Amino acid sequence: MDEISKPPGIIITKMQSVHLDDLAQLERLTFSRPWSYDALAEELQNPLAVFFVAQSPKDKQAVGYIGMHHILDEGAIANIVVHPDYRRIGIAKALIAAAVDYAEQNRLSRLTLEVRVSNLPAVALYEGMGFKRDGIRPDFYDSPKEDAAIYSLYF
Numbered sequence: 463m464d465e466i467s468k469p470p471g472i473i474i475t476k477m478q479s480v481h482l483d484d485l486a487q488l489e490r491l492t493f494s495r496p497w498s499y500d501a502l503a504e505e506l507q508n509p510l511a512v513f514f515v516a517q518s519p520k521d522k523q524a525v526g527y528i529g530m531h532h533i534l535d536e537g538a539i540a541n542i543v544v545h546p547d548y549r550r551i552g553i554a555k556a557l558i559a560a561a562v563d564y565a566e567q568n569r570l571s572r573l574t575l576e577v578r579v580s581n582l583p584a585v586a587l588y589e590g591m592g593f594k595r596d597g598i599r600p601d602f603y604d605s606p607k608e609d610a611a612i613y614s615l616y617f
């Protein structure tokens with residue numbers, strides 16, 4: 463999949479170097495332990511990395527992304543984030559749909575991820591997309607310390 467159009471005019475495309483400034487800024491805006499520009503840039507060279515970006519049609523701003531690693535027959539989703547100004551219009555759903563599309567095309571057996579147990583928007587997103595809770599990883603996160611819930615979508 464090179465590019466697919468999604469409502470509301472947002473384009474989902476593969477991550478490229480032109481997106482890195484916007485995504486590093488989005489990381490800083492969102493997370494207590496953000497991925498840096500350099501960490502994101504390294505993923506462009508990582509053969510296991512499958513990263514999709516949501517791009518706004520007007521100014522080509524990168525307003526969200528999903529980052530996944532294709533390891534054996536699994537896709538491990540490392541991150542998904544959408545800019546606060548663009549939330550609740552289906553962008554995260556479109557990003558996950560792109561990951562599902564990739565998984566189906568590459569015959570993966572599952573997509574898997576961890577999420578803070580208190581992150582109710584993300585939990586609602588994953589459960590709404592059909593992910594099932596596999597278990598809990600106690601004290602998985604720092605800043606602040608918190609359990610992770612493990613979710614998987616099986617194919």
Ligand SMILES: CC(C)(COP(=O)(O)OP(=O)(O)OC[C@H]1O[C@@H](n2cnc3c(N)ncnc32)[C@H](O)[C@@H]1OP(=O)(O)O)[C@@H](O)C(=O)NCCC(=O)NCCS
Pocket residue numbers: 492541542543544545548549550551552553554555556576577578581582583584586587588590
């Ligand atoms: C979680 C996040 C990625 C959702 O992005 P989004 O583009 O707003 O999500 P969508 O518009 O595609 O919403 C899809 C579904 O997710 C759920 N959802 C999203 N935001 C929600 C919220 N604030 N409260 C409750 N449910 C929510 C809903 O079920 C929603 O479906 P609906 O709009 O039909 O009710 C976004 O809130 C975000 O970037 N959060 C900060 C980063 C983060 O926590 N990432 C997850 C790390 S594991």
